[in-house]
Amino acid sequence: EDQVTQSPEALRLQEGESSSLNCSYTVSGLRGLFWYRQDPGKGPEFLFTLYSAGEEKEKERLKATLTKKESFLHITAPKPEDSATYLCAAYSGGYQKVTFGIGTKLQVIP
């Protein structure tokens, strides 16, 4: 059974304090690794797709990286507006099989 595990469950940072979120995955035949952002009371918002180990994607203060077993979401000099829950998901192909992690709730304090 495919599994996606995210850590930590919650992270509190001071504004400007860089850090990383972790996503470990166990899937048969990874076809894509996704990151989403979810604000309270809203649906997840798509951020990135990573396809193969070594790939990196960037968007503003966020950079996602992928290895054969993990993905990291690096947040550089975060701002309060980066506060949200970040979800990781793995796509193992065949009938839209996407497995989501529980998420990391990030709080950035001014």
Place this chain on the structure above:
Amino acid sequence: DAGVIQSPRHEVTEMGQEVTLRCKPISGHDYLFWYRQTMMRGLELLIYFNNNVPIDDSGMPEDRFSAKMPNASFSTLKIQPSEPRDSAVYFCASSLTGPTYGYTFGSGTRLTVV
């Protein structure tokens, strides 16, 4: 485009009652997904449609759950009879080509069964 539209935003119902959740996907998107989100289990896929046809309903927890997509612009998720353990946030999402370029989620329906 207004995005994926779900209604109602909140639903409180008594155990045993029928509940119907509604979704309007983004025009032109061929895939529609129903997800359920809870604190303990996160996002779980219930069912998805491709070109209005149900493809995989293996995530539907019980026969009490049913979903339809009568046309490209409308889908429903029905729970009959509802139970307290069905309390969760239900999301509808749509996609043009599948997961690779991301799903667009609606704002969800928060269901509380008392």
